[in-house]
Amino acid sequence: MRSSPSGASIAATRRAIPPTPNRSATTSPAPTRSPVLALHFTAKGTGSWQCADGKLVRGDDSIVPLDHPMLTVDAFSSGVDHIALAILEHPAAALDERSLYLQHGDEDLVAQARAETENWPLHWLWLEASGGTIELRSSRWATVPLFLTGDATGARAHWDPVALYRWIRPRLDVELAAHYLRTFDLPYGPQTLFADLWRLAARHDARWTSGTGWRVRPYGAHPPDYPRVLRADVDPAAGFGALLRQTIDRALPPGPAPIACGLSGGMDSAAVTTMVAALGYEVRSFGIILPGAAGEAQAARRQAIAIDRVAADTPLAAAEMPNWTARLADPSVPFAPWEELQYEPFDRLYREAVAQGCRTFLTGLGGDELFARYRDEAEDGLDAPENAAVEDPAAARLRAELFTDLVLVDGAARSEAAARQLQHFAQPSAMDAVAGVAAQMLRHGLWPVHPLVSPELAGYAHALPLEWRADRRVLAELLAVQGVDERIARDPSPESFTPLFDRAFADCGVLEDLIEARALTAAGFVRPGAARRLLEARRAGAEDAGDLYLIAIAALEASLRAITAATTR
Incomplete structure (x- = not known):
């Protein structure tokens, strides 16, 4: 102390x-x-x-x-x-x-x-x-x-x-x-x-x-900023870069201790990693490489960022990791449903960071929210208020088959209330992402730092006109100044963990056991046998198979088992 x-x-x-x-x-x-x-x-x-x-x-x-x-x-x-x-x-x-x-x-x-x-x-x-x-x-x-x-x-x-x-x-x-x-x-x-x-x-x-x-x-709201008129003499990329530099510099410890940076190969983590390196810190970068062609492209982007900037880069192949359900088989293993479901890949990543002497871990979380469009800026009106309540018939049918009125009625009421939650300087999804990774990092002794979810950066980015937020133009120009390969700024889509989830859907006894949903059925949330039938239909090639519903059921069922095991020890 x-x-x-x-x-x-x-x-x-x-x-x-x-x-x-x-x-x-x-x-x-x-x-x-x-x-x-x-x-x-x-x-x-x-x-x-x-x-x-x-x-x-x-x-x-x-x-x-x-x-x-x-x-x-x-x-x-x-x-x-x-x-x-x-x-x-x-x-x-x-x-x-x-x-x-x-x-x-x-x-x-x-x-x-x-x-x-x-x-x-x-x-x-x-x-x-x-x-x-x-x-x-x-x-x-x-x-x-x-x-x-x-x-x-x-x-x-x-x-x-x-x-x-x-x-x-x-x-x-x-x-x-x-x-x-x-x-x-x-x-x-x-x-x-x-x-x-x-x-x-x-x-x-x-x-x-x-x-x-x-x-x-x-005890107090902090409403987010909204777009303002940009002065003619302002360089948004330079202003954003200066704020990012100050945000990182004030948050990192002095001395020669290495600094860990999560590096996915996307723009957000690239901006953070390159700025830490530019400030003169010894950077150790870590990333989870996805399988297939997407992983090959991701690895190439990561190498373009890391070369000549980081002291050591540690890529971990996700294909070599156990299924995301493996850790759910043992109720004594730490698990909370709001944490990272792909727990084992990130756990190995954090263990490696500690083994290399790192005590601080920086992420690029929050970048999606920084440059998001506002409702009245939506392309083609797809997110306009009049379309917000349009129901997906396939999703509604699946929910009716899976869940009881406890979910269909009470859940709808809570979903409406979620839109009226306390305002913060950053979007709730960014705040939730930051909060959700804290415990897993701290279990390894790593202090989390998320530069893109800081009040100053969020306020600046939210106030930018759309032409500077669209396609993350600010980040693209900042990375160009840093000399980062333009492939990073032009990557059309972020990394997706869908292939890792698909492995468990194909064949996994742990998942089959969890989606029996005994605890959730007893509590009145899930209809008996409904999740198992949905999984069977999914494996048979049915469309609109409701993967997210099955994942949510498995996560809640596993967490209830973990609590039961803890209270009986």
């Missing part, structure tokens, strides 16, 4: 984020144990909070702050049972090796610390406990969500949702699960698919009190 031993001036004791990280440092972040924020809190705890073995304890209550080279932790106390923690994403944290220290003062000290925390430009988490109440507040970033569970007698929180499975029931949130089964989508927000598990999403408060349990609420 890292914190300041002085409470006189909180700002003075935190290292300012340097505009240009110091590359001359002679030490690199040492490997640490898996980062943790584990909270166990009850109303029965008495006495004062104490520091012990890198955590805060009060009787049976405990708070274990995150421990990672990209984080600082400051702890404050203004009374016998009143404590507060500020946990900050901080690129210079690795240079501060001081242990967790509880600073004692008055209410003004805590108020000052909270105000400074809420003005921190990167990701942060504020925690405050007093008497029988605990309060949490998250930053506007979706970098690392916190998961919550508990009842009127006690509260628990953890960065890894799977770590909380043993304390929750295998019971789904009806409307959200119905929406997920209908759409294979989970709206970004505080409620998860499980009735007893919440997520402290970006710009949310969570409050637990004895007698009421958790209450999670948004």
Whole structure:
């Protein structure tokens, strides 16, 4: 844990984020144990909070702050049972090796610390406990969500949702699960698919009190920017490049430690990787190569980006990986349905990054959303409001065959509500993608950084006129300046994992077992035997076979089994 031993001036004791990280440092972040924020809190705890073995304890209550080279932790106390923690994403944290220290003062000290925390430009988490109440507040970033569970007698929180499975029931949130089964989508927000598990999403408060349990609420919207008139003297590509450079530079640690970059061969990851290299960091790139001709073209694009820019490139062949269903066969294996279903390829990729000394992993997530068209800019009016409610007859027929009214009726209501969720600086799909990869990276000790999902870049890109967002013209011109092969900018389609999913549909006993959907059938979501019949029709060559419905059923069924296994261990 890292914190300041002085409470006189909180700002003075935190290292300012340097505009240009110091590359001359002679030490690199040492490997640490898996980062943790584990909270166990009850109303029965008495006495004062104490520091012990890198955590805060009060009787049976405990708070274990995150421990990672990209984080600082400051702890404050203004009374016998009143404590507060500020946990900050901080690129210079690795240079501060001081242990967790509880600073004692008055209410003004805590108020000052909270105000400074809420003005921190990167990701942060504020925690405050007093008497029988605990309060949490998250930053506007979706970098690392916190998961919550508990009842009127006690509260628990953890960065890894799977770590909380043993304390929750295998019971789904009806409307959200119905929406997920209908759409294979989970709206970004505080409620998860499980009735007893919440997520402290970006710009949310969570409050637990004895007698009421958790209450999670948004504390402020951040409406996205919209297109504006471009000044004649503005170079959008140069402006975007400068912001991308600043965003990356302020987020990365000083020193010679290698930086991992996910490199798919597309424009988004290319822009991030080439900028990190241009800033002088030692870049290690990693990518999953798809099978067939698409993979060959992808490999060629990756090589064109990586050559002379990265210190080492590690491609992993997806064709050599197990089916995506293989890990679902064992309920004891960590699994949450909102995480990456192609878990094993990414797990191997993250293990390789750690083996090469990386502790920070950059992605190109969010690029699709940065340059998306607005509804009134849609080509041919296909996305116009009057067409938004047009139903696909084949999809409606499949849903009627598969699902009960619990999905067909309640799921439709939740789908309508999803369109009215809290506004953020980035689209909900981008926020959800960022939040969804956090736990898997952190299980390996990797801190995730997503430059394209930053408030500054999102605001700039959203404000650009359509002619600069269409076909990602801004990125294309930025990559041209970086000297990247024009094939990267001209690639007509992103990589698709469809061939990897198809392998399981062709022949997989694990999938056959999961789509029997025993738990979902018992809970009243799926009609008995319907998913099995759909899989058989799909294997027989039927069109419109509803692959996404089958995947959603398998994912939910596997997660319910994992929770059941955890609660019985």
